[in-house]
Amino acid sequence: MKAELITTDSALAALRPEWEVLWSKAARHPGVTTPFQSPAWLLPWWDAFGTGQPRVAALHGASGLVGLLPLYMLEEGGGRKLLPMGVGITDYLDALIDPAAPAGAASILLETALGSAARDGVASCDLPDLPQGAALHNAAAPPGWRAEAWTGEPCPVLTLPASPEALRGPVPPNTLRKLRMSRHRAERAGGWSAATAGSDEVMPAWDALVAMHQARWTRRGEGGVLADPRVLAFHRAALPQLQQAGALRLLTLRIAGEVAAVYYALAAGPDRLLFYISGFDEARAFESPGTILLGHGIEAAIAEGRREIHFLRGGEAYKYAWGGVDRMNTGRRLLPP
Known part of the structure; x- marks a missing residue:
């Protein structure tokens, strides 16, 4: 497998055909893949809300694109941090991975995205709103990085x-x-x-x-x-x-x-x-x-x-009135050496 880091809007746009194929393949399987990981959701989000620089990790195998982690680097308060594309109005965030991809694909994506981040002055990588079963839950932090976790909002x-x-x-x-x-x-x-x-x-x-x-x-x-x-x-x-x-x-x-x-x-x-x-x-x-x-x-x-x-994020009463049972989103913060 070959990993690459995409850091320009033009390269991100050029990735769309392969991204659509990967999402369609993953979406046919039961699991955690959602439209929130599709180019139909995230590329319009980047057009509307994107600031800073794309930092998208892509993993290619013999069959084409097998993994994608769309992050971006944000300048904030004099510092830099990495966030997932879609953050804010997206209820479930995660890497997009081919169900047939080898184990460890999420860890490779994370290491690719963060590989030079510390040298670029990135102080943290926040990964909020990870649903149950998200690939990024158990993805290994790159060498030297440490991980913190928190409990997010209920999603009945x-x-x-x-x-x-x-x-x-x-x-x-x-x-x-x-x-x-x-x-x-x-x-x-x-x-x-x-x-x-x-x-x-x-x-x-x-x-x-x-x-x-x-x-x-x-x-x-x-x-x-x-x-x-x-x-x-x-x-x-x-x-x-x-x-x-x-x-x-x-x-x-x-x-x-x-x-x-x-x-x-x-x-x-x-x-x-x-x-x-x-x-x-x-x-x-x-x-x-x-x-x-x-x-x-x-x-x-x-x-x-x-x-x-x-019913997605939030504990509104009507969700429980319909029999909703809480599943908690969680988050991870990765801190450089």
């Missing part, structure tokens, strides 16, 4: 049954009762329907989500995560790419023919669905459109053969 996960009829097992009865009541109310209000947005419906559905999300936070006197123009620019660039990669699920609920809720979800491998962000029309609060659409999304995930719903 709902383990799905084999059929929607069996939801009464993992999902509390009160929530299923509320779902039935909400659906009855929506029927009486003019009927409801839920569907996944097709290619030509993605941007209208996104615009509706943004409008509902921003209206809700404005009424609270706060901005919300979608108030940042860079965040909006990132998602507008990433959504079509995620759709093309087969990873996007924009679930849309209509009541009496009008959009009442939109859920932005991502398909991770064959086994998981990640609920990222949502918007719903508060004027429809009586019908609880968020509850109806989440119930639909869970049933659709079961129909696709998925086994887990990931």
Whole structure:
């Protein structure tokens, strides 16, 4: 195997075709690979938020690219640190590794990324939001470097049954009762329907989500995560790419023919669905459109053969009301000799 360190935007862009092949290969397997590691997510993130210099470790084998660790070097407070691309708005971070790659690939990537970092004045490498099973959990620190660990945010996960009829097992009865009541109310209000947005419906559905999300936070006197123009620019660039990669699920609920809720979800491998962000029309609060659409999304995930719903970072009450059980993200900080 041959490792290289990519430090320019042009070289990073040139890597995209191989990166797409590697991500597609890894995403076909159950495990920890998610769309958060794809070029469809991370390259738009770098365009929107990237400052400093790319420091991307790539590992090549006989079949092509077999491992990737996209970091960047940030100047901060007169010092330098390494961070993963995607940090901040990405719930799960990790190296991307071919499932068939030899053991130790993550350690090679880490050593490649950090090899000359101390000479370049890097004071630390922070690796936050590592999910359970992340390759970087057990990757060996380069010689002389030492590692510290911390516990991050909870990421509740709902383990799905084999059929929607069996939801009464993992999902509390009160929530299923509320779902039935909400659906009855929506029927009486003019009927409801839920569907996944097709290619030509993605941007209208996104615009509706943004409008509902921003209206809700404005009424609270706060901005919300979608108030940042860079965040909006990132998602507008990433959504079509995620759709093309087969990873996007924009679930849309209509009541009496009008959009009442939109859920932005991502398909991770064959086994998981990640609920990222949502918007719903508060004027429809009586019908609880968020509850109806989440119930639909869970049933659709079961129909696709998925086994887990990931509610991602944060301990909001509704996640536990649906039967979510905490899995903790963790972080590592690597310090040079």
